[in-house]
Amino acid sequence: MEYYKGYSIDDNGKQIHDRSFDYLKIYLHGNPITTTEKNENKEALKLAENILTLKQAELIKGTFNIENNDKGKFLFLDYYNKLKEDRYESKGNYDNWEAALKHLERYCPPNIAIKDIDENFVKGFKKYLHKEAKTNGDTLLSQNTKYTYFNKLRAVLREAYAEGYLNTDVVKSVKGFSQGESKREYLTHSELQALSETTCKHAVLKQAFIFSCLTGLRWSDINKLKWSEVREEEENYRIIFRQKKTDGIEYLYISQQARDLLGERGGNNDKVFKGLKYGAHFNAEILKWCMRAGISKHITFHSARHTNAVLLLENGADIYTVSKRLGHKEIRTTQIYAKIIDTKMKEAANSIPDLKISNI
Known part of the structure; x- marks a missing residue:
């Protein structure tokens, strides 16, 4: 044949x-x-x-498969692992696949074949995530964690269907978890000013954090930033770098103040932020630094990125430009920040004239 x-x-x-x-x-x-x-x-x-x-x-x-008759006998967890390893270069996504796998291993038999996966299996895993799955701290999973883990199963089974391991799309009729809206902690301009005037135990941490507030760069991109990626073009400054999370090339203009924060230029292969480390000690120092500045919010390094988005929108930048600067693939990701600083909502709060109130 x-x-x-x-x-x-x-x-x-x-x-x-x-x-x-x-x-x-x-x-x-x-x-x-x-x-x-x-x-x-x-x-x-x-x-x-x-x-x-x-x-x-x-x-x-796609029903009477003779040539690939043995595909369905492939073990489900082995197939999941194969797809997981294909995503090794995407660190954050890979970690999510790894975490979801631990729950799948607790839920399903180790020797279950792909052909034995059906709609009831999918519904059962969804129920397990909702009612039984626990974090390392022995608490139920958050809404967004359930959303993420369940979507990994959906992705695997849809791939299995597309590649002929499954004869039917078993996830088609099973509704996933809705995504919860997470709180994005950020600093106001006055809080950032107070932080800038306050001493931080590690000078490089203060330098990198404020630079992130001014540019929106993630920790991962700041940590690996080299001088070869910092360009001086006439009267402008740009950073041309490969974004670690998406692997896309980004061209980011930065302000004069942001450039001044970097200090004297080093060799092309030298790191811009020498001695910057990620860990519990540096994370704790950010909180102590904030406390010394009179800021009681739970601020992390990633809060600097949120701060940049809010400050840009508050100072007139349009949402499309902010989305491009932050490297978002979808505009709806950026719209969360627009919700934070909705000017019309602020105006509405003060639109009712003051009342003359007495005898209280």
Whole structure:
């Protein structure tokens, strides 16, 4: 049985045809003489035609899979691990896949095959995440964590369906978790001013944090920033870097003050922020630094990125520009910040004239 998969054109302009074959191991008598031989040929041809019919049905409907009949026997957890490892370069996403896997290992039998996954399995895992799954601190999962972990299962099963490991899209009719709206802590301009005037135990931490507030760069991009990525173009300054989270190339203009924070230029391969470390000690120092500045909010390094978004929007930058500067793939991610600083809501709060209140 021949499978024709189209053709490509090589460097010389020649058509290269792509074909593969299944050997059916069905034989015909070359010169049938007896009635028996003729009947055997007739039955062999009928069998071959039946196989062809089934194969055509598979190609049209994806149902009667003969060539890939063993795909469904592939162990589900092994398949999940394969897709997880494909995402190794995306650190944050990979960690989420790893965390979701731990819950899948607790929920499902280790030897379950992909073909045995059905709608009830999917619904059962959703129920497990909602009512049984616990964090390392022995608390139930947050709404956004349930949303993230369940979506990993959905992604795996949809991939399995697309690749022919499953005959039906078992997640199609199962509704996922809704995404919860997380609180994004940020600093106001006056709070950032107070922080700028307050001593921080680690000068490089203060330098990097305020730089993030002025530019919106993530910790991961600031930590790996090299002088070769800092460009001086006439009267402007730009950072041209590969964003670690998305692997996309970003071209980010920065202000004169942001450039001044970086100090004297070093060698092209030198890190801009030398001695910057990520860990419990530096995280605790940010909180102590804030307390010394009179700020009681739970501020983390990532709060600097939130601060940048809010300050840009409050000072007239349009939401599309802010989205591009932050490297967001979707504008709805940036709209969360717009909700924080909704000017109309502020105006509405003060729109009712003052009352003359007495005898209270």
